[in-house]
Amino acid sequence: MLALLTIRAYQKTLSFDHGLPRRLFPNGYCRFHPTCSEYGYRAIDRHGLLRGGALTLWRILRCNPWSKGGLDELV
Structure with a gap:
C-alpha cells in the first residue's frame, strides 16, 4: 500500500525519531510511545x-506542546 511506503520513507529520511535528524535528538522527539509515525x-x-488515516490524524492533532504524551497503544 502506498500510504505505508510513504510512512516508511518519511521515517527513514525526515523523522526526528527514526531518520537522519535523530542525531539532533538522541533521546527522541515524540512525546508518545509508539511514535506518531x-x-x-x-x-x-x-x-x-x-479508519487508520482518521486514527492517525487524531493522534497527530493530540501531539502538541501542551500534551503530556505517554503510552498510546492502538486499539
Whole structure:
C-alpha cells in the first residue's frame, strides 16, 4: 500500500525519531510511545486507509506542546 511506503520513507529520511535528524535528538522527539509515525503505520496496516488515516490524524492533532504524551497503544 502506498500510504505505508510513504510512512516508511518519511521515517527513514525526515523523522526526528527514526531518520537522519535523530542525531539532533538522541533521546527522541515524540512525546508518545509508539511514535506518531509508527502509530500511523500500525493503524493503517490494521484498520485500512480510511479508519487508520482518521486514527492517525487524531493522534497527530493530540501531539502538541501542551500534551503530556505517554503510552498510546492502538486499539
